[in-house]
Amino acid sequence: MGIFDKVKGAFGIDDEEFDDDEMMDELDEEEVAVPENTYKADFTQNVVSTPAPVSVKKEKNVSLSSLPQLQVVLVKPERFEEASDIADSLNAKKTVVLNLESASKEVARRLVDFLSGVAYANQGNxxxxxxxxxLITPYNVDISGIGLLDDIDTQGALY
Known part of the structure; x- marks a missing residue:
């Protein structure tokens, strides 16, 4: 008598009442007929057509404090030696308003030539x-109202 038989005896189960082999034999004798196409038929009946996807526009909220701050530098040079400081501002992607009223014609021409080269190298304007x-701007700044600037050309130039 093994442990299994002792457990069956403790619960009051006799060998005659409970026989594993008999149950398996009964299941083998009873065969259930399952049609082969049952699964396929159920599968095709459960197909549901879905509507076309709806496009949803998502707005992107950007904090203004996270945007790079555009800076404008006002300069009124009198000598050509000040050109390097102005060029540093342009290289830092700052917009420069260059007032040449205090400079002589020769210095003004040299400054415009030099700073135009700096702007060109930075793809500015x-x-x-x-x-x-x-007005000297970096590549990421657009100037609007350029048509209004044509009136200035007809009034005369500095040089």
Whole structure:
């Protein structure tokens, strides 16, 4: 008598009442007929057509404090030696308003030539906004109202 028989005896189960082999034999004798196409039929009946996807526009909220701050530098040079400081501002992607009223014609021409080269190297833009004033912008700044600047050209130039 093994442990299993002792457990069966403790619960009051006799060998005659409970026989594992008999149950298995009974299951083998009873065969259940399952049609082969049952699964396929159920599968095709459960197909549901889905509507076309709806496009949803998502808005992107950007904090203004996270945007890079655009800076404008106003300069009124009198000597050509001040050109390097102005060029540093342009290289730092700052917009420069260049007022050449205090500079001589020769110095003004040299400054405009030099700073135009700096702007070109940075893919920036140089616009004349008054008789002796230029707006020099980096590549990421657009100037609107350029058609208005054409009136300045007809009034005369600095050089």
């Amino acid at each position: 140089v616009q004349k906004i008054a008789n002796s004033t230029f």
